[in-house]
Amino acid sequence: MNTPNKRPLTLRDVSEASGVSEMTVSRVLRKRGDVSDATRKRVLAAAKELGYVPNQIAGSLASQRVNLVAVMIPSLSNMVFPEVLTGINQVFEDTPLQPVVGVTNYMPEKEEQVLYEMLSWRPSGVIMAGLEHTDATRAMMRNAGIPVVEIMDTDGRPVDSMVGISHRRAGMEMAKAIQKQGYEHIGFMGTKMPLDHRARKRFEGFTEGLAKAGIEIEERDFYSGGSALAKGREMTQAMLDRNPDLDFLYYSNDMIGAGGLLHLLDQGIDIPGQIGLAGFNDVELLQGLPRKLATMDACRLEIGRAAAQIILDRNAEDTDDAPIHKTLTPTISYGDTLRRDRRV
Numbered sequence: 463m464n465t466p467n468k469r470p471l472t473l474r475d476v477s478e479a480s481g482v483s484e485m486t487v488s489r490v491l492r493k494r495g496d497v498s499d500a501t502r503k504r505v506l507a508a509a510k511e512l513g514y515v516p517n518q519i520a521g522s523l524a525s526q527r528v529n530l531v532a533v534m535i536p537s538l539s540n541m542v543f544p545e546v547l548t549g550i551n552q553v554f555e556d557t558p559l560q561p562v563v564g565v566t567n568y569m570p571e572k573e574e575q576v577l578y579e580m581l582s583w584r585p586s587g588v589i590m591a592g593l594e595h596t597d598a599t600r601a602m603m604r605n606a607g608i609p610v611v612e613i614m615d616t617d618g619r620p621v622d623s624m625v626g627i628s629h630r631r632a633g634m635e636m637a638k639a640i641q642k643q644g645y646e647h648i649g650f651m652g653t654k655m656p657l658d659h660r661a662r663k664r665f666e667g668f669t670e671g672l673a674k675a676g677i678e679i680e681e682r683d684f685y686s687g688g689s690a691l692a693k694g695r696e697m698t699q700a701m702l703d704r705n706p707d708l709d710f711l712y713y714s715n716d717m718i719g720a721g722g723l724l725h726l727l728d729q730g731i732d733i734p735g736q737i738g739l740a741g742f743n744d745v746e747l748l749q750g751l752p753r754k755l756a757t758m759d760a761c762r763l764e765i766g767r768a769a770a771q772i773i774l775d776r777n778a779e780d781t782d783d784a785p786i787h788k789t790l791t792p793t794i795s796y797g798d799t800l801r802r803d804r805r806v
Contacts, residue, residue, distance in 0.1 A: 476514050622785050640738070648680060717748075719740065756798075
């Protein structure tokens with residue numbers, strides 16, 4: 463039985479296996495200098511057969527950076543973030559840069575700790591979800607000496623670059639769409655706001671948009687935990703038990719909105735005639751529901767791609783280091799749960 467090698471492989475091992483100098487091996491593995499195709503193939507084949515992985519820490523001493531990009535998100539269970547990561551990975555796929563993910567659990571202190579550990583490896587950039595951070599986190603981001611992109615939100619002041627949507631405007635646009643279709647008795651369900659700043663901003667924009675039309679939210683309910691279908695069912699039933707006169711329910715995300723939709727369908731309620739519904743995020747997983755939930759996309763793939771491109775461009779030689787602020791525009795999908803073109 464083969465046993466693991468107790469000694470880390472070195473350039474000398476690859477040099478001996480490929481029959482070229484250590485300097486040539488270094489040039490091939492670092493993709494620097496002129497090396498013939500035949501020699502390059504021989505070195506790469508030897509390194510692959512040996513299982514050799516270059517010591518990027520040692521190789522980065524001169525530049526003080528490794529080809530890693532710290533990507534910090536609040537959750538892996540939230541279906542919003544895998545699409546953002548997909549966009550990031552698409553841009554980095556054929557480049558030396560590799561994303562490394564840290565999870566903060568929506569906790570500012572955890573975010574501070576994870577960022578500290580990631581910056582200790584001297585990454586080539588940071589992509590951070592959100593604009594709200596502790597003073598210590600902002601100081602680390604500001605003084606890291608690398609490009610930093612805050613993503614998902616543009617309602618605030620970034621440390622460096624930012625890419626996202628205005629969640630306040632998203633809430634206001636949904637409020638306009640709802641009141642235009644004649645709904646007047648509104649209920650809201652969503653996550654607890656101190657942790658989810660983007661949901662809070664949508665709620666603020668939503669209430670402001672309704673207020674301009676002389677409408678107030680009559681019922682509201684907040685919860686902690688994941689965005690589960692069962693939670694949406696439970697919250698919807700409880701809210702309508704308290705106030706059966708509600709004619710529209712707005713959810714902070716599609717998952718609890720889908721749970722509400724399933725509950726109403728079970729009760730035989732006319733949607734969107736008697737009650738209209740809308741969520742947020744345009745989650746593709748929910749396309750198979752009996753009715754398509756009205757929602758608004760959050761431009762997740764585009765945000766990931768744009769953020770990664772900023773990091774990539776800023777790592778190029780002779781690049782402009784000026785911060786980039788990019789606000790994308792989400793669109794409403796009316797689906798089957800929000801009346802369209804009603805004359806009021």
